[in-house]
Amino acid sequence: MTATIKDSTNxxxxxxxxxxxxxxxxxxxxxGNRVIAGMPLVIREAHGAYFTDVEGKRYLDxxxxxxxxxxxxxxxxxxxxxxxxSEQIDLLGIGVTEMEIELxxxxxxxxxxxxxxxxxxxxxxxxxQALRLARAVTGRNGIVKFQGTYHGWHDAVAMNVIxxxxxxxxxxxxxxxxxxxxxxxxxxxxxxxxxxxADFLERRGEDIAAVLVEVIxxxxxxxxxxxxxxxxxxxxxxxxxxxxxxxxxxxxxxHGLGGYQKIIGVTPDLSTFAKAMANGYPIAAxxxxxxxxxxxEPGGGVFFAGTYNGHPHSVAxxxxxxxxxxxxxxxxxxxxxxxxxxxxxxxxxxELGIPMTVARFGSVFVPYFMEGPIVSYTDLxxxxxxxxxxxxxxxxxxxxFMLPTALKRNHVSAAHTEADIDRTLEAAREVLKGMKR
Numbered sequence: 001m002t003a004t005i006k007d008s009t010n011x012x013x014x015x016x017x018x019x020x021x022x023x024x025x026x027x028x029x030x031x032g033n034r035v036i037a038g039m040p041l042v043i044r045e046a047h048g049a050y051f052t053d054v055e056g057k058r059y060l061d062x063x064x065x066x067x068x069x070x071x072x073x074x075x076x077x078x079x080x081x082x083x084x085x086s087e088q089i090d091l092l093g094i095g096v097t098e099m100e101i102e103l104x105x106x107x108x109x110x111x112x113x114x115x116x117x118x119x120x121x122x123x124x125x126x127x128x129q130a131l132r133l134a135r136a137v138t139g140r141n142g143i144v145k146f147q148g149t150y151h152g153w154h155d156a157v158a159m160n161v162i163x164x165x166x167x168x169x170x171x172x173x174x175x176x177x178x179x180x181x182x183x184x185x186x187x188x189x190x191x192x193x194x195x196x197x198a199d200f201l202e203r204r205g206e207d208i209a210a211v212l213v214e215v216i217x218x219x220x221x222x223x224x225x226x227x228x229x230x231x232x233x234x235x236x237x238x239x240x241x242x243x244x245x246x247x248x249x250x251x252x253x254x255h256g257l258g259g260y261q262k263i264i265g266v267t268p269d270l271s272t273f274a275k276a277m278a279n280g281y282p283i284a285a286x287x288x289x290x291x292x293x294x295x296x297e298p299g300g301g302v303f304f305a306g307t308y309n310g311h312p313h314s315v316a317x318x319x320x321x322x323x324x325x326x327x328x329x330x331x332x333x334x335x336x337x338x339x340x341x342x343x344x345x346x347x348x349x350x351e352l353g354i355p356m357t358v359a360r361f362g363s364v365f366v367p368y369f370m371e372g373p374i375v376s377y378t379d380l381x382x383x384x385x386x387x388x389x390x391x392x393x394x395x396x397x398x399x400x401f402m403l404p405t406a407l408k409r410n411h412v413s414a415a416h417t418e419a420d421i422d423r424t425l426e427a428a429r430e431v432l433k434g435m436k437r
Contacts, residue, residue: 014042018040018041039393046074048415050073057399066250070253070254071413082316085099097315100310103318107273112259113246113269122152125152127152130272133288134270135209142187142209144187145157146190149219156186157212158174160172165381192223194229198236205241215251217377221380221408222364223377243292244269255364270287277321277322279320283318334362345365345367346358348429349367349432354387354436366407394431395428
């Protein structure tokens with residue numbers, strides 16, 4: 001085995017190294033969503049809006065690690081903040097650091113629902129704890145999630161994201177080994193359908209601890225909530241005594257420092273954040289009303305722990321990232337470039353007569369290969385997934401990295417330039433002309 005590993009190190013190709021990875025890592029990757037069918041990829045370095053693979057091919061990156069990279073890869077001021085922290089302190093596992101206090105204060109200042117803040121390491125951890133807290137507060141077990149939304153890997157929520165048509169309306173589990181006792185308490189409803197959730201809560205409201213919603217279902221691209229939908233959820237949760245939980249793991253910090261909740265003026269009971277909060281460093285937050293979050297205090301009865309929670313390096317990265325975002329210039333830059341990319345791709349498709357709807361919000365844009373409108377997951381069943389994946393794959397072949405999986409979003413960072421958008425549109429025109437032929 002040792003000889004095999006030694007020999008394989010001389011083969012510096014994506015395919016050879018991916019095969020070497022598969023010998024010691026299940027599937028060759030450390031997160032199931034990192035596998036790209038037919039495209040082994042081993043990354044060597046990443047800077048700004050670009051990353052480079054081990055063969056030296058350079059890609060303009062719209063994937064952004066599923067969204068955390070808001071400032072650009074390896075941002076100098078974030079990197080410097082982490083280096084300063086590493087020279088001063090490492091993990092202690094007791095007490096609190098001044099940086100943790102400062103970060104919690106920053107989040108509480110910017111986010112409407114954040115009267116109290118707890119730090120974790122991933123969005124999945126944050127949503128897990130949000131549901132535990134909701135059950136403790138209400139004394140109920142049931143939760144509501146929506147078709148097409150994703151809230152992490154844990155048993156209560158790992159279901160009904162990108163479902164086949166025949167699985168809509170029933171539980172569509174993402175994994176074997178999920179605990180039936182956890183799964184059976186989760187109820188799946190259609191996103192953007194106020195009547196459906198109102199009817200459900202009229203019948204089952206006394207059993208429901210929380211309504212958990214990805215405020216913009218970015219895990220299926222960019223499906224915007226209808227005007228009034230999130231406000232209706234707020235009113236219904238108040239009526240039936242459920243906690244309203246906003247999953248802002250993607251939307252928070254990427255679309256605004258106060259999250260989408262501040263943009264639309266609807267304040268949930270609890271919120272979860274991660275991703276763009278620290279420009280790629282592992283950190284997450286559970287934030288919420290003090291009356292509920294105090295249950296985590298000694299004697300409050302709800303347990304929360306994690307050896308790496310509030311790790312100094314990640315906290316330093318988050319503080320540096322927020323400092324870069326606070327004057328609004330980064331968001332303005334990213335939003336303008338994303339709009340230009342979305343409008344440009346839509347115009348090219350229209351000129352060529354290719355059915356397409358390019359959805360966009362903030363710095364996220366998604367070309368769907370279908371006509372609109374798009375207001376729920378069932379609308380996306382009309383998407384031409386074959387064309388969608390082919391388009392993305394061909395863009396990758398031209399050095400424009402759009403994750404070659406249907407329905408997935410593209411992200412613009414502060415490191416992207418107008419020249420990058422021009423190059424993207426030139427490649428898109430070439431690819432779409434080929435599709436038309």
